[in-house]
Amino acid sequence: MAQHVPIRNRRWILANRPQTEIERDLLTFEDGPLPEPGEGEVLVRNIYLSIDPTHRIWMSDVDQYMEPVAIGDVMRGGTLGVVEVSRAKGLAVGDIVTGQGGWQDYAAVSGKALRRVEPGGLPLAAFMGPLGNIGATAYFGLFEVAKPRPGETVLVSAAAGAVGSLVGQMAKLMGCRVVGIAGSAEKCAWITNELGFDAAVNYRDADLVGAISAACPKGVDVYFDNVGGKILDAALTLININARIAVCGLISTYNEIEQGGGPAMFRNVLMKRARIEGFIVSDYWRRYPEAYAAIGAWLEKGLLKYRMDIRDGLENAPDILKLLFSGAHDGKLLVRVSAEPR
């Protein structure tokens, strides 16, 4: 067995279901035994843990797209790690893999549920961002669900975030006019000055509809929604005939106790003959290589930029998750669980 074998496996266990915001007492931090890989499994040392808005959904028991995490289970989470023991064909000690290793130091995972990555000079963290689920979400949500055409106006919410920043850049590559919505002057400046968005709107401005309208003088043909709530309503107010609304996420509603009301401007879906469609990226998993090939080529040519926000310490994971809901992070949020191999 490799030298890294610890005497303990620190892990976060879901203890309670959230009512509103994420609080530390929802999870307990404990030492567990080192997982034993069975036949066909590998022991992975987690290096990066992806921190995602959907963790808030998985903690709750609302009707959702997969099973909620059970009380008493290790909190689910996407990870990138290194294989330390292999009992799976095709995976060797030292391989770098991504999968669902959870909020813990080590995981025993079926080899079939892992993707082996070849860094090829790229930072390992990129495989948790543009070359991971996040990139696939932007790619399939934009090209398969929203289906923008060159020259159209594409509006994106949480536009400085992990998914939104890629969506806006991909829409620019298609020749669209792209407007992003973000929550600070710094984030608005980043997406326009660095990423090439045509305009940005700070959603904390008082007159949101007026600000979006000014930034989208020809109306909105595509709205890529990461947020829901008031921002979805503002976008619906401004959609053009035959607009497409891709519902990727509804983060402004995840902490709500009661899902009330629905969008006040829903009638515009009828009046404007719009199409509104939700999607879950894992439905496209068989086609991920297609997304990664396209995104890899764009990265190589310097046509896509991204920011990673890597925070230290598995012990801080619940507090780090909360950052997604205040926006006090910059780019794809990860926890560094352990060091990268040299």
Ligand SMILES: NC(=O)c1ccc[n+]([C@@H]2O[C@H](COP(=O)([O-])OP(=O)(O)OC[C@H]3O[C@@H](n4cnc5c(N)ncnc54)[C@H](OP(=O)(O)O)[C@@H]3O)[C@@H](O)[C@H]2O)c1
């Ligand atoms: N459908 C899928 O398969 C899929 C896959 C991955 C992610 N998603 C969804 O995509 C969305 C973005 O995820 P991400 O990982 O890229 O996170 P992210 O955008 O990097 O971070 C979340 C951002 O949401 C914004 N936000 C949070 N609360 C808000 C509120 N009340 N009002 C307005 N904006 C708010 C903040 O933006 P500011 O900093 O600008 O305030 C924050 O930075 C989420 O809704 C997530 O659930 C869906």
